[in-house]
Amino acid sequence: MKYRKISQLDPVMLLTAQFRRSHIPICQVDLDAHAARLDLLFKPHKRKYLNRVSANMLFKNINAMTELSTTEHDCLRYTALVFSEWQRGYFSKPVQCVKLACPYCQSHCSIDHDTQMYCCDNKDCDASVPYWQGDHLPLGTPANAELRQQRQAVESLVVPVLANNILTKVDLHKRLLKCLGMPPKSLFNIYNLDSTQCDIVSNALIKLQPVQRAM
Numbered sequence: 001m002k003y004r005k006i007s008q009l010d011p012v013m014l015l016t017a018q019f020r021r022s023h024i025p026i027c028q029v030d031l032d033a034h035a036a037r038l039d040l041l042f043k044p045h046k047r048k049y050l051n052r053v054s055a056n057m058l059f060k061n062i063n064a065m066t067e068l069s070t071t072e073h074d075c076l077r078y079t080a081l082v083f084s085e086w087q088r089g090y091f092s093k094p095v096q097c098v099k100l101a102c103p104y105c106q107s108h109c110s111i112d113h114d115t116q117m118y119c120c121d122n123k124d125c126d127a128s129v130p131y132w133q134g135d136h137l138p139l140g141t142p143a144n145a146e147l148r149q150q151r152q153a154v155e156s157l158v159v160p161v162l163a164n165n166i167l168t169k170v171d172l173h174k175r176l177l178k179c180l181g182m183p184p185k186s187l188f189n190i191y192n193l194d195s196t197q198c199d200i201v202s203n204a205l206i207k208l209q210p211v212q213r214a215m
């Protein structure tokens with residue numbers, strides 16, 4: 001390995017790697033501020049050897065930065081993950097030959113790199129689902145326009161609940177899984193929800209929305 005100490009680490013290298021691969025909207029983040037935060041993040045570890053710093057240590061530092069927005073937090077966490085992959089000399093690569101069937105017409109779904117989605121091959125069907133940046137695996141099940149909109153609505157209801165610290169992500173997911181009648185240890189993933197599940201989850205989320213204060 002070229003670098004042996006954290007002090008020799010170049011945050012720009014991490015940023016470049018993140019730019020290439022991040023599914024987090026890094027374009028919405030003030031990059032200079034992000035670079036400054038990265039400096040702050042690695043500062044306590046400057047004198048340590050690379051292999052003595054774990055992603056978990058960085059996560060702890062990130063969690064302590066309470067003044068940041070959710071996107072900024074996600075962005076920093078992603079950098080920490082990129083760092084840990086880079087530290088181990090490992091980068092996730094696109095998985096080849098993913099077989100994904102359309103739940104509406106059973107056609108094969110092909111990867112479209114322009115839109116970063118898996119799209120149904122059937123021209124009369126508009127089902128699609130985004131994929132993960134690193135390994136290119138689908139985020140969930142393909143959805144038609146109506147279901148995509150429903151999932152988006154769920155997502156926009158989740159954001160204020162987390163941003164206002166009404167519930168932690170773990171607690172929120174547990175509660176929503178309970179509403180869906182799913183075991184608490186299963187994975188809550190908006191991209192796997194069907195239309196009925198979206199309705200159930202939306203109803204639960206509406207009750208959790210922060211109270212709008214009158215101006």
Ligand SMILES: [Zn+2]
Nearest residue numbers: 102105120125
């Ligand atoms: Zn289809």
